[in-house]
Amino acid sequence: MSSSAPVATPAADLPEDRFLNRELSWLDFNARVLALGEDPATPLLERAKFLAIFATNLDEFFMVRFAALQRRWQTGLPLRGADRKPAARQQLDLVTSRAAELVARHAACFEEQVRPELENAGIVVERWSKLSEEEQARLHEYFLEHLFPVLTPLAVDPAHPFPYISGLSLNLAVVIRDPDGGPDLFARVKVPANVPRFTGLGHGRYIAVEELIAVHLDRLFPGMSIVEHHLFRVTRNAEVEIEEDRDEDLLQALERELARRRFGPPVRLEVAEGISPDVLETLVRELDMDERDVYRVPGLPDLSALWQIYEEADRPELKEPSFVPPTHPRLRDGERSIFSVIRDGDILVHHPYHSFSTSVQRFIEQAAADPHVLAIKQTLYRTSGDSPIVDALVDAAEAGKQVVVVVEVKARFDEWANIGWARTLERAGCHVVYGLVGLKTHAKIALVVREEGAILRRYCHVGTGNYHPKTARLYEDFGLLTAAPEVGEDVTELFNRLTGYGRPPSYRRLLVAPEGVRSGLLELIEGQARRGRRGLVQMKVNSLVDEDVVDALYAASRAGTQVDLVVRGMCTLRPGVRGLSDRIRVRSVLGRFLEHSRVFRFGQGAAAQWWLGSADVMRRNLDQRVEALVRVTDPVSVQQLSSMMELYLTDESGGFDLAPDGVWHRRTGRDPQQLLLTGATAQNT
CATH class of the missing domain: 3.30.870.10 (Endonuclease Chain A)
Structure with a gap:
C-alpha cells in the first residue's frame, strides 16, 4: 500500500460532542482494573495484585498525563481537546474529581474487603499495638540495626529550609515540642526506599515499615515530645523533553534531562486521612501546591506495595493456577x-x-x-x-x-x-x-x-x-x-x-508510521464504508483516540458498515449513538494478562485483509513514532486471528461494553483469556 496523503474524512455534519474526554477515558480504564480487584470471584491474592496495578497505573497517570494538563494550564496554553470539554482549570477539576472518586473506591476495597479476607486467610499487615512483647522487642533490634542508621530527620526552621521531597517517596511529617517549653517544631523523616515496604514477622504476618519508624520517632528526636506525625507522599512531573539536535549526542542530552526529572514540579499530594489542618497547610505551602491537588487516603497508602505480599505469599490456592506457556x-x-x-x-x-x-x-x-x-x-x-x-x-x-x-x-x-x-x-x-x-x-x-x-x-x-x-x-x-x-x-x-538517510519508500506488505499508517488505515476503513452493509471493520488496540480515524469509523457506520472494536484502555469514540454510530460496538477485555496486541481486520470472507503491529490509534503513534504494521496473508495465521477476534466479540464472552453516554458496563460471560489458556493447555497435551 502506498504512503499517500491521508484521506480526508468529512466531519462538518458530525455533532461536536462525538468525542469522549481522553483523560477521563483513561481513568475509566483504571476503574475497570479496579473492578477486577473488587470482584469476589477473583482469587484473593489476584485481587490484591489488581489493587497494586491500579495504584501503579494512577501514579503514572499523574506523573505524565495529569502533569502535562497541569503544565499547559499553568503556561496558558489551550487545553480544549476534541471532546470540547471546558478549557483550563475546569477540565483539570473534572479529572481531579474523578480520580478522587477512584482513590476512595480503591482504599475502601482494600480496607473493607481485601484486607479482612487476607487476614482471615492468615496474611496480615499488623498494627504495632497488636504485636506481642517478644515481637516488639525483636523489631526494636531490627530497627536499630537496619533502619536507624539510614534514617535522616530533617528539621524545618529558619536555619533549615524545607527539604526536597523526592517523587513517590513515603515521608513522615512530624511535629515535635521541647518539654521545657517553646513552639511546636516541624520535621520530615523519609521512609527509605531501599528496604522492603513490609517487614516480615513470619507465617504471613507483616508490619508496614513506616509504622515501625513512627513508633521509634523518640530515637530520632531524643529528649523531645512527639506531638503528632502523619504520612504523606508527593508525585512529581516525570515527563522528559529532549530538544533533539543533530550536533548534540542524544545520550548525553537524555542523561542531562533524566537528572532533571527528579526535580519536576509536584502535581499530587497524598496525605493520611487524619492529617491535622496545620500540618496539611505547612505541606501545601512549602510544596507550593494547590489544595485541589491534595488527596486524602484512608487506610494504608501506596497500595502498589501489595506486589511484595503477592510475590512472597506461597499460597497457590489464593492465586490463579500456574501456567507454563507451551511451544508453538x-x-x-x-x-x-x-x-x-x-x-x-x-x-x-x-x-x-x-x-x-x-x-x-x-x-x-x-x-x-x-x-x-x-x-x-x-x-x-x-x-x-x-x-x-x-x-x-x-x-x-x-x-x-x-x-x-x-x-x-x-x-x-x-x-x-x-x-x-x-x-x-x-x-x-x-x-x-x-x-x-x-x-x-x-x-x-x-x-x-x-x-x-x-x-x-x-x-x-x-x-x-x-x-x-x-x-x-x-x-x-x-x-x-x-x-x-x-x-x-x-x-x-x-x-x-x-x-541511514533517504525518503520513505513504498512498502509492499508493511504500513509504516509516521507516513503510512494513518493514511493506510483511513484508506482501508473508507474502502469498507463504500461497501456499505457488506463492509466490516474490526480493530483490537490498546487506545483509540485519533480524531481522524474515529471520524472515519463514524462515517463507515453511517454508511451501514459494521464496526467492532476491542479497546483495552482509552477510547474517545461514542458507540451506539443513533444516526452516528448505530453499527459500532466497543468492548474491553481485562484479566490475568495485559491485553497488548494490535490487530486490524478489513472486509469479510476470503477478501478480508488482516494486519498486526506496534501502532495504537493515537496521534503520537501515527504522527510522532516509527511504527510498523504487517499484512498477514498465510491462511492458517488468518484463521488464528479470526478465531481470536470472534472469541473476544461473541455475546457469550465476558468483558466490559461501552455505552453511548461513555459509561462502561461489566458483562457476565466466559473469560476469553481463560478459554485461550484452556486451548493452549489442551494443545500441549
Whole structure:
C-alpha cells in the first residue's frame, strides 16, 4: 500500500460532542482494573495484585498525563481537546474529581474487603499495638540495626529550609515540642526506599515499615515530645523533553534531562486521612501546591506495595493456577532449525499462549549461533534486566556477524536501562543507532540475513510486543515469523531508513508510521464504508483516540458498515449513538494478562485483509513514532486471528461494553483469556 496523503474524512455534519474526554477515558480504564480487584470471584491474592496495578497505573497517570494538563494550564496554553470539554482549570477539576472518586473506591476495597479476607486467610499487615512483647522487642533490634542508621530527620526552621521531597517517596511529617517549653517544631523523616515496604514477622504476618519508624520517632528526636506525625507522599512531573539536535549526542542530552526529572514540579499530594489542618497547610505551602491537588487516603497508602505480599505469599490456592506457556506446535521439533520451519510457511505466535523463549528468543539465539547467518538487525524498545535477547546479539557481534540494533533510549521510564543496553551493545561491536531525529522508534521488528547456497534469504519477525522475555509471560501479544520475500524487502528498507538517510519508500506488505499508517488505515476503513452493509471493520488496540480515524469509523457506520472494536484502555469514540454510530460496538477485555496486541481486520470472507503491529490509534503513534504494521496473508495465521477476534466479540464472552453516554458496563460471560489458556493447555497435551 502506498504512503499517500491521508484521506480526508468529512466531519462538518458530525455533532461536536462525538468525542469522549481522553483523560477521563483513561481513568475509566483504571476503574475497570479496579473492578477486577473488587470482584469476589477473583482469587484473593489476584485481587490484591489488581489493587497494586491500579495504584501503579494512577501514579503514572499523574506523573505524565495529569502533569502535562497541569503544565499547559499553568503556561496558558489551550487545553480544549476534541471532546470540547471546558478549557483550563475546569477540565483539570473534572479529572481531579474523578480520580478522587477512584482513590476512595480503591482504599475502601482494600480496607473493607481485601484486607479482612487476607487476614482471615492468615496474611496480615499488623498494627504495632497488636504485636506481642517478644515481637516488639525483636523489631526494636531490627530497627536499630537496619533502619536507624539510614534514617535522616530533617528539621524545618529558619536555619533549615524545607527539604526536597523526592517523587513517590513515603515521608513522615512530624511535629515535635521541647518539654521545657517553646513552639511546636516541624520535621520530615523519609521512609527509605531501599528496604522492603513490609517487614516480615513470619507465617504471613507483616508490619508496614513506616509504622515501625513512627513508633521509634523518640530515637530520632531524643529528649523531645512527639506531638503528632502523619504520612504523606508527593508525585512529581516525570515527563522528559529532549530538544533533539543533530550536533548534540542524544545520550548525553537524555542523561542531562533524566537528572532533571527528579526535580519536576509536584502535581499530587497524598496525605493520611487524619492529617491535622496545620500540618496539611505547612505541606501545601512549602510544596507550593494547590489544595485541589491534595488527596486524602484512608487506610494504608501506596497500595502498589501489595506486589511484595503477592510475590512472597506461597499460597497457590489464593492465586490463579500456574501456567507454563507451551511451544508453538510447529516449533516442537527441536531437531529442526527454526529457519527451516519458517521456510515451510509463516508462523504466528500468540504470547503468552505460545512460549516466547522457544519462538522469538530462539529465533534470535539460533541466528546468533548459526554460521550461515551474516547479519541481524533488530529494534529494542523495552527489554528485561537480564535479557537473553541482548546476550544473543552480543554473541553474534563477537562471532563476527553484522549486528545492527535500533535502541529507543527515550522509552518512558526505561531510559536509563536502555542507555545501559546501548553501551553494552556498542562495546560488543554492534552498530547501535537511535532512530530518526524527533521520532521514537516503537516498531517491533527483527531481520536475519542467512546465506543458503547461492542465495541470501531474509527471515523476519514483526510483532505487537517488546522483545522482553518476562513481560511476554504477562502481556498478550502476537508475532509473525516469516520468510516471505516481500516482507523481507520491506523490513530491509525500513532498517536502512532508520540507520541511514533517504525518503520513505513504498512498502509492499508493511504500513509504516509516521507516513503510512494513518493514511493506510483511513484508506482501508473508507474502502469498507463504500461497501456499505457488506463492509466490516474490526480493530483490537490498546487506545483509540485519533480524531481522524474515529471520524472515519463514524462515517463507515453511517454508511451501514459494521464496526467492532476491542479497546483495552482509552477510547474517545461514542458507540451506539443513533444516526452516528448505530453499527459500532466497543468492548474491553481485562484479566490475568495485559491485553497488548494490535490487530486490524478489513472486509469479510476470503477478501478480508488482516494486519498486526506496534501502532495504537493515537496521534503520537501515527504522527510522532516509527511504527510498523504487517499484512498477514498465510491462511492458517488468518484463521488464528479470526478465531481470536470472534472469541473476544461473541455475546457469550465476558468483558466490559461501552455505552453511548461513555459509561462502561461489566458483562457476565466466559473469560476469553481463560478459554485461550484452556486451548493452549489442551494443545500441549
